[in-house]
Amino acid sequence: YGGGTDTTARMMSIRTRRYLNADMQIVGKRGGSGAKAQNYTLTRPKDGCTIMALTESHLYTLARKKSNMKIDDLVGVARAMEEPTFIVVNSKNTELSTIEKLIERSKKKPILTAIANIGGTEHIGMYTYSKAAGVPFKAVSFGSGAQSVQALASGKVEASLLNPSEAAALIDAGKVKAILLLHDKELADYPDVPTSYSMGHEVKVVTTRGYAVLKGTPQEIIDAISKAMVKAMMHETFATYLKGASLDPATSPAGTEVWDKQLKENYAKAEAALRGLGLIE
Template identity: 25%
Template structure:
C-alpha cells in the first residue's frame, strides 16, 4: 500500500513540475483547429524576423516597413523585408495568414487596404480578422498628383476635363481597394465624374506609369510621391488632410475644394491569428520603442508622415471603426 501511495505522489509531483515549467517561459495560443502553438519567450525571436510587404519595393508601405526594420531592436536579431506583391496585396497577405504563428513572420499592410478588401471582393472574408493586430506606428494624408508637364494645373482642371470626357481620365491606383483607390473613387464620386481606374501592384509601378505618360493622374498617400514632388517631377493637386500639410503649404485640401472628404492613412503590423499574446506584447514594446526613436520620427517627418502609435487593442478598435466607414461606400471601389 505504501509503495502505491509513494508512486502516486511521485507522479503528481512530476506533473506539477512539468506544468509549472511550461507556464513559466512559454507563450501558447490555442488555434482554430484545436492545436496549440508554443513559443519559448526566453529565446524569442529565434533568428531573423521576416516582415512581409504585400506590394512592390519603393512604395509607401515598403518605405515605412524598411524604416521600422532598420530601427527595431529584436534582441540582437535582424528584421528583413520580403516584398510579396500581386493581386492588390492579397498574395502576400494570405501568405502571412497561413504562416506558423510563431512570431517569426509578420505583415505590414495599408490598414485601409486590409479593411477595404472584403468590401471590394478582394477577400471572401474580412482578412484583418484572420490576422492578429500588433501595432500601428504612423499616419499620413493622401492625395492626387500629376506629372510636372501635365496640362492639368488644378483639381478643378481635372474635374472639368472629366465632365467633358467621361471615362477618359486615367487614374493609376496602387492596388485594388487600397487607400489610393479609395481616395480617387470618393473624389470622383463627390465631384460627379466618371474616370478610368488603372490598377497596379504597387506605388512604384503607378509612379513609373505616371512619369512615362501612360496615365493622367496617380492617387495615393504622400510618402509614395513626396520625393518626386520635391524633385519637381510630380505636382500634387489636392490632399485628403483635414488641413494643409506644413511641408506642402501650396496644396489645397479636398475640403477647400468643396469636397467633404478627409482620410488619414496608417500602416499596421499584423501577425498570424494564433500568435501567442506574449509575442504580441513583446513586439508591442519593441515597436513602441521605434515610435519614440528621434531618428525614426525625423525620417517620418521628412516623408510628411506623423508618428502616431497605437497598441494592439487601439489598433483593432480603429480597424472596427474604419470598417464601418468603408462599408457604405464599398460599391465605389468594387465596381458594382
C-alpha cells in the first residue's frame, strides 16, 4: 500500500464508483512483483467485479513466467497514466551535462548507470535506448529506486532513469539534471530537455498505470467500466493529480481500445528486451 499504483487506483476510484453506482475496494496483493495479484485474479469470476491494476513490473513478471497468468488472459479496460522517463545525470558532472556529451563519452567508456533491480524498468529502459542510440552502459543494481538516486547524487554512478514525478524535486534542488526525455513529445514543464525522437532515436520508455479484467468478461461490462473510469479520470480531482506529475489530463487517460492495444505492445517490447538482456530464453 502507498505506492504509485495503489495511490493512482485510489484516486481513480473516487469518481468511478459514482459513475458505476457501485462500491469499489482497493485490495492489496503484495509479493512477487505482481505475481500474487495475477494468480489471485485468475481465480475470480469473469464478471468485471475484479479489476487488476497493473504497471510495467507486472508485464516483466508475465514475460518471465513468474505467475500462472499470460498476457492473453487479460483485456485492458482503461489507462490511468503514461509517464515518460528522463535520463538524468549528477548536476555537478560537467562531462555528461548534455546528451551529446554522454553519447560521445560512452564511446570511450560505458556509462555507469544506477538501476533499482536487474530486469526492472530502468534496466530495460536503458537497454532499449542503448540499442537504438549505440550507447554502451554498465548497469549497477541498488535494490531500490531511492538507493539508486542516492548513488547518483553522491557520484557513485554517472546516470539513471527517473520519471518526472520522481525527478522534479531533485532537479529543483540542483542535485540531478535531466538531459534526455525518452519519448516522442516534449514535456511543457521541461521545454529545454530534448526528446529521444528529436535526436533521431525512436525510443519511448514510459511508466504506464492502468486496469484490466480477465478475457471472457462480457464486452458490454468492459465498455461500461472503461467509460466510467475514463470519465472519472477526466474529472478535476484526477486531473489535478496528473498535473502534479507533469502529465496532461487530456491525453494520459485512455479507454479500452487504446489501452488494450498498448498493453499488448508494451508486453511484446518488454519480452524482447528481457530476451536481449539474457533474462529469459
